[in-house]
Amino acid sequence: MSWVDGAAGSPYGVHNLPYGVFRPADGRARIGVRIADLVLDLDGAEAAELILAGGALREPVLNQFLTLGRPQWTAVRSRIVELLTDDDHRAAVEPLLVPLAEVELLLPFAVGDYVDFYSSEHHAANVGQIFRPGQPPLLPNWKHLPIGYHGRAGTVVVSDTPVVRPSGQRGTPDGPVFGPSRRLDIEAEVGFVVGVPTELGEPVPVDRFTDHVFGIVLVNDWSARDIQAWEYQPLGPFLGKSFATSVSAWVTPLEALADAWVPAPAQDPAVLDYLADAPHLGLDLRLTVDWNGTTVSRPPFATMYWTPAQQLAHLTVNGASVRAGDLFASGTVSGPDRSQTGSFLELTWGGSEPVQLDDGTSRTFLEDGDSVTVTATAPGPNGTTVALGEVRGTVRPAR
Template identity: 80%
Template sequence: MTWVTGAQGSPYGVHHLPYGVFRRDGAEPRVGVRVGDLVLDLAGAEAAGLVLAAGTLGRPTLNQFMSLGRPQWLAVRQRVTELLTDPTHRADVEPLLVPLDEVRMALPFEVADYVDFYSSEHHATNVGQIFRPGQPPLLPNWRHLPIGYHGRAGTVVVSGTPVVRPQGQRATPDGPVHGPSVRLDIEAEVGFVVGVPSPLGSRVAAADLADHVFGVVLVNDWSARDIQAWEYQPLGPFLGKSFATSVSAWVTPLDALAHAFVPAPAQDPPVADYLRDTPHLGLDLRLAVTWNGELVSEPPFAGMYWTPAQQLAHLTANGASLRTGDLYASGTVSGPERDQVGSFLELTWGGAEPVRVGGAERTFLADGDTVTITATAPGPDGTTVALGEVTGTILPAR
């Protein structure tokens, strides 16, 4: 039980405690943790001696705290839980609680590198059928390794940041033209934030996920499908993806999702030794996508073919180092049904089957559209964990 008003029964209760970075009254950014609809100022708590984290909670991002490693993450989490549940701490802690509607959230961590995977079999099959009709939807390598690409870390933005419609080349019957994308799309994904780095030339085992990954965010990897379709062969995603990627303002600690791990889908053929994760577990995250406030899809993350642990093992399999602040995303989350897909490319089958949003037929994003992605997961004792939402509104091309 917590003494914090409104936090009991909240999906942001003491069983969750996601981390973020906030500003208040124009002040410098500060690290905080959400409890209910309040933010506990962890920078203030550390300055007052209520929490010990080697001075890292006074920094303007989570990076230095994340670099301390899991023993310190657990110790701080345990201490914050104690502060918010033991009434003897109330007099000291209550002045450090700030109403959520009085703060502005910032990007919670400085992004070092960004990697995006392609790990939903349903999404990959759908995209293959749309982009390569009459050919096998899955390429021969897909079930042997987690396909991915390196993105652009500098264009990762916090939830709520407007997204300017990108410009680029696209194919037309009269040849390629340059201009604003006319097939702007979303990709509903889940991202994993690395805390503990690894040396260049070493590999990280799938079993070591919890020792390196600090937490989880929701991701919208905005995608210009017309630019992507023209440029992606033979080298893959580039300008069709790199203009903006939105992430949650709140990072859910991996330890807060301990009750959400579930058996992942069976893999056939058997994977290479370095990709074997025992037990083979995914996460029971239930996403929801709203388009201008209207629910259009509910993608299930539990059905992802490649797991977060396998993705981590693969991205370091060649000796590539991890850095604090690395972000790797799952790829679009899609289930077997049309109302479970994580992109409008799939929802409208490449634009050929419009859907009704707000009383009008729609295919891809128009200027002024707002897309919000939310997710929930099971917590301890029947509680619910709500991941921080990720939202963005489309602005006209510049």
């Protein structure tokens, strides 16, 4: 039990302790962990020698800490739990707790490379039916490898960063035209933050996933469907995706999710040996998508066909190296029901079935001024709940 006010019963109790970077009144970015509605200043804690991390917690981003590896991550987490639960430390630690309302939350790590996967069978099948009616919903390779593409790391932004409506080419019956996207969409996803790097030429087998991945963030991979539809033939996502990808301000360590691992969906046909993960596990993460304050969808991550370990193994099997701060995202999380879809493309079935919001308006795709918030929870130890923060963004007009 923590001595911190508000921690008891909070989804941000000592069983969670997500890492982030915050800017207090003095204007200097600091690493911290969230406990209830407070941030523990880890910069100050290491300066006071309450925690030992070789100076990694005194950096303005998490990257150096991420390189330390799981034994050090575990040791630091155990020490933080001790500091927040043992009354003997209260006098020293309490001055280092800062109310969340008094700080600005920043991007918690410098993003190295960004890869986005396409790992939900339900999402892939829905998209196939919308874009290729009358044809098989899944392409022949989909169940043999985790499909993905390399995104743009420089436009990964922290939650609450406004999203400017992108402009680009879109196809019309009379030929291509240029202008702001008319079919701006979201993709509710889960992202995995790499810690320990690898050397060029060194694959990461499925059984070494936890050696290299520090934790998870929520992701909204904003998507301009009309730009994407015109440009992705015959290659892949480009300007329809690269204008903004939002991530939550909190990185939930894998250790906080020890009780959230569940059997992943059976894979048929059998995968190649390098993708065979035993046990075949996914995460019981329950996402919620709110559109202008109306809950429109509850995507279940446990239904994802390709597991995080398989994604990392495939990402590196050709010898591609990973670095601390690399981010790979799951792709849109969608379940079998329309109310469980992680994109508005699916929710409105290509814009043909508008969604009614609580304010009396209806939507097919995003309009200027619209806000979308993605949240998620996971089961924690002893019946507790782990909150995964939120990723929120508001659409601004094209420039």
